[in-house]
Amino acid sequence: MYIALVPGRSGDGWYLRLDGDGEPVGTAHHTDDLAARIRERDHHETTPRWVLAETRRVYPPLLAAGARLDRCHDVTLAEAILLSAEGHAGRPHHPAAAHARLHGLPVPDPEPVHVDDGALFDTRPPADPRRTLDMLVEVHRDQLRRTRTHGPRLALLTAAESAGALVAAEMTHHGLPWRTDVHDAVLTELVGPRPVKGLRPKRLQALADRIGDAFGHHVNPDSPQQVVEAFHAAGHPVDTTRAWELRRVDHPAVAPLLTYKELSRVYTAHGWNWLRDWVSDGPAGPASPAKRFRPEYVVGGVVTGRWATDGGGALQIPKAVRSACHADPGWSLVVADAAQLEPRVLAAMSRDDAMAAAAGADDLYAALAPTFGGSRQDAKIALLSAMYGGTAGNATALLTVLRRRFPRAHRYVETAARTGETGGLVYTWLGRGCPPPSQRWWSARTESTRAGRDRGRFTRNFVVQGTAAEWAMAMMALLRTGLHDESLGELVFFQHDEIIVHCPTENAPAVVELIQPCADAATRLLFGDTPVRIPLNAKTVQNYAEAKLPSPGATTHTSRRGVTRGSVANLACDSTSNRSPP
The missing domain is CATH 1.10.150.20 (5' to 3' exonuclease, C-terminal subdomain)
Incomplete structure (x- = not known):
């Protein structure tokens, strides 16, 4: 069963029940409290698949109001998948574009996104929710028809990607636990105390002075052009300032320059400005150093289906600052990494x-x-x-x-x-x-x-x-269901082949025990009966820097825990065999 859902402007909204072909069952309903209506559905035996125009816009306000969605069909992500399967990857895939193509009309530009009140992205509802609901139902029905022409694999991909959108919104909502005091101490040790605006930190300035002394004149180490010209003048005709090229040069400026570049990357990308812009209050309130890093994940943001982020650098957290990613008191982090995915x-x-x-x-x-x-x-x-x-x-x-x-x-x-x-x-x-x-x-x-x-x-x-991205999405969707069903913890981070779960410390062994069965279930879901095994090496730590995961040859945890048939069926949309090549 599907339920198409469009939020209004004051916590209200419209919804319409749909059958398995996307056809309306009854009439559309309006509710003054959409989040409360969704919470009521949690007590029903049948879990609907909610049809959303774009999960990353619709879901965050519902999460903030305490409403969780078990399953969804993201029309925007589904349209992108269908266009790619039909040989048209890269075309506009927002719902209005899909609706225009359906009727042979010019494709409109997407609505401009305005970020207000510190929001990461525009979550404002449409101007005419009732009309938007009709458009959403029509596009969704067409998507179901097109998906069936491609077979069960594409249905599985759409379900997994839509589940990934729910995971992404929830990870932003929960936030990655972050200690601002630890981060400040790490930065101070690396580059020196926080500088006055417009000046370099003390250690970076000292390195810049050493670089200038080595060349015999002032050189701005942040300017690749000046650095290349300085090496040319010194008799070393380098083409770039890339580390691999500089290491081949025998000159006293190389060592301090390489150190400067490494520290400057951390300071620029994850320094005090990053801390101010991306780390916000945690559950203990503004006075506590226990905060939350809340990036905006972009599901399918790379053409291969890999995730991207819209600012914040969540997918490139440097090792130097990972100790600031620290569990709350009484909680732990379970970090798991897929070996040789x-x-x-x-x-x-x-x-x-x-x-x-x-x-x-x-x-x-x-x-x-x-x-x-x-x-x-x-x-x-x-x-x-x-x-x-x-x-x-x-x-x-x-x-x-x-x-x-x-x-x-x-x-x-x-x-x-x-x-x-x-x-x-x-x-x-x-x-x-x-x-x-x-x-x-x-x-x-x-x-x-x-x-x-x-x-x-x-x-x-x-x-x-x-395909590795598809496997990771399926694994995360299954893990999300397992964590919620047993109230074990929260998925708070994902990076291609690595995940972090934040959980009460007493739940950590159960989380570890759950992870590998989810990986095995994802492998079977995609590839059927195969001897291939994708091990997820898991470790329980207090901070991310401690998660020096076991080497691939180390003995991994063997779990007796299984993944329920229901959780797999929910993800697979009742797909049949996935064993034959496309």
């Missing part, structure tokens, strides 16, 4: 029996090492080169070994690369399509082969990285 996904996708068998081990690279003369490092280089198109060093020779030993896996990524090189489209396991090449690319391809090679590297990785 993309190579394992390739093994499952390609149905390469030999690689899949090796991917049943905790350390895939070690399991493959005998094929590469006992070298785990060579096994790693070969797999990464196959997925990313690398040819440096001895990669070519190692790829020859991989092609001979694991022909299906090698053929899978090579086929994707050849398709991309000729301008074709490739798809993830669940059916997300890559963007078509631009007219500029077609023009460049007629002039040189480089454009083709570059696109081949992109499509080679697209099929693997995109």
Whole structure:
């Protein structure tokens, strides 16, 4: 059962029950308290799938009012998925655009987003909620029809992505626990006390002075042009200020410059200004140093389906400040990291029996090492080169070994690369399509082969990285359900293949026990009966910096806990087999 939902302007809203085909059942209803109406649904045996125009706009005010949605269909995300599956990735996918295409009308621009009162994004309701509800129902019905023409995999992708949107909104709502006093102490130790506005911190200024002394004149280390010119004048014609190039230069300015660049990145991206802009009050109130980091996650923000963030740098929290990510008193952080996710996904996708068998081990690279003369490092280089198109060093020779030993896996990524090189489209396991090449690319391809090679590297990785993102989304959706059903804790962070759960310390063992079954269930949900195993190494810590996760070869926790059939069915939309290649 679906329920289309459109909020009003004063906590009210409209909703309409829909059948499995998206057809209205009865008439639309208005309620003065939409959040209360949703909370009432929690006591019903049948859990609806709420149809939302855009979860990241609709859900935050409902969360703030104490209303939680178990499942949803995000029309905006679904439209993006459908367009990509239909070969039109990158076209406008907001509901008004989908409605216009449905009726053969010009596609309007999305409504401008205005950020007011410190909000991360615009959560204002539409001017005419009742009319918006009719449009939403019509677009949703069309999306169900189009999805069914593609089969159950795309339905699973839509369900998983929509669940991811709920997770993202809830993570922003809960916030990542953050200690401002610890962060301030870390910054002071790294770069010196907080400086007066317009000046560098003490240690950065000292490094800048050393750099100038080494060159014999003032050089602004924040200016790549000045640094390159200074090295040229000193007889070292470098092209860039990248660390790998500077390390090859024998000059006394190199060491302080590399240190300056490293510390400056932390100070600029996660310094005191970041603390002021992105870390807000926690449950203990403004007087407590226990705060919350609340970034805005953008689900499907990368063309492969990976997440992005709209400011805050949540996906690049440097190790230097991770100790400030600290659990509340009486609580702990459970940090889990998927080991060698993309190579394992390739093994499952390609149905390469030999690689899949090796991917049943905790350390895939070690399991493959005998094929590469006992070298785990060579096994790693070969797999990464196959997925990313690398040819440096001895990669070519190692790829020859991989092609001979694991022909299906090698053929899978090579086929994707050849398709991309000729301008074709490739798809993830669940059916997300890559963007078509631009007219500029077609023009460049007629002039040189480089454009083709570059696109081949992109499509080679697209099929693997995109499918890994799908697996991660399914795993998180299952974990979200398990955490809520047993009241264990809150998902507060996600970064491609890593998650953090904030939970009461007494619940931490149960959280750890829940994580691996969710990973195993996600693997079965996507790939069916496969020997491939994607281990999630979990550790309970008080702060993020302590989460030096077990090495891939270490023994991992084996759980007897299962994932309920209901939680999988809810995510899968009652999908049937997902075992055949697209």
